[in-house]
Amino acid sequence: DQQVKQNSPSLSVQEGRISILNCDYTNSMFDYFLWYKKYPAEGPTFLISISSIKDKNEDGRFTVFLNKSAKHLSLHIVPSQPGDSAVYFCAAPGSSNTGKLIFGQGTTLQVKP
Amino acid sequence: ETGVTQSPTHLIKTRGQQVTLRCSSQSGHNTVSWYQQALGQGPQFIFQYYREEENGRGNFPPRFSGLQFPNYSSELNVNALELDDSALYLCASSRDRGLRNEQFFGPGTRLTVL
Numbered sequence: 382d383q384q385v386k387q388n389s390p391s392l393s394v395q396e397g398r399i400s401i402l403n404c405d406y407t408n409s410m411f412d413y414f415l416w417y418k419k420y421p422a423e424g425p426t427f428l429i430s431i432s433s434i435k436d437k438n439e440d441g442r443f444t445v446f447l448n449k450s451a452k453h454l455s456l457h458i459v460p461s462q463p464g465d466s467a468v469y470f471c472a473a474p475g476s477s478n479t480g481k482l483i484f485g486q487g488t489t490l491q492v493k494p
Numbered sequence: 495e496t497g498v499t500q501s502p503t504h505l506i507k508t509r510g511q512q513v514t515l516r517c518s519s520q521s522g523h524n525t526v527s528w529y530q531q532a533l534g535q536g537p538q539f540i541f542q543y544y545r546e547e548e549n550g551r552g553n554f555p556p557r558f559s560g561l562q563f564p565n566y567s568s569e570l571n572v573n574a575l576e577l578d579d580s581a582l583y584l585c586a587s588s589r590d591r592g593l594r595n596e597q598f599f600g601p602g603t604r605l606t607v608l
Contacts, residue, residue: 385536387536390534413593417599422601423601424498424584424586424598424599424600424601424602425537425584425599426598426599427596427597427598470536470537472536474593475539475552476550476593479527479542479549479550479591479592480525480527480542480550480588480591480592480593480595480597481527481539481542481550481552481593482527482529482537482539482593482597483539484529484536484537484538485536486534486535486536487534487535487536
């Protein structure tokens, strides 16, 4: 039962271009979504979040878009930099009391110089 | 401020053995969550400890157990190891329980079961 899905295992973009990472979910009760970034040999680090009452949240080069009717969210990185090369996970809350997060499978982004 | 640390970094065990993984939470944090990340998958929630009590559990069998100590560090114990237990085990600490408290992850322990 994969409630959060990232169907693209990998993405390669040129430095300076836009990176778009996609995520789909099945549970319409999710009211909050998060994106994490993970470098090799490090733990995931929080990147950006969005509440279901919004359809967009922007933080510098990173913007997350939420389409509730399609149960779809996307992370846009503009402009992409080589240091953005990492695995990106989207996540949703499994329980507000426990802080349990349900993660997607992850998308490996490679930004080429 | 020291971040979340985990030990050991890597571990190799054989089927049927038992393993203990350790996590030191970030200063000021009273909540620790444990996740299992299999190869090519996202992290899966095992359980969370809040002030030394289990506060929620994922879909893992009872042979996965944990502890949290008065200093809020935590252990994950896995008994009767199976090949499928091979994974990266991540712990995350947060200032309090509940989703709105950001979770800070450690680098993980890579467990290989042969």
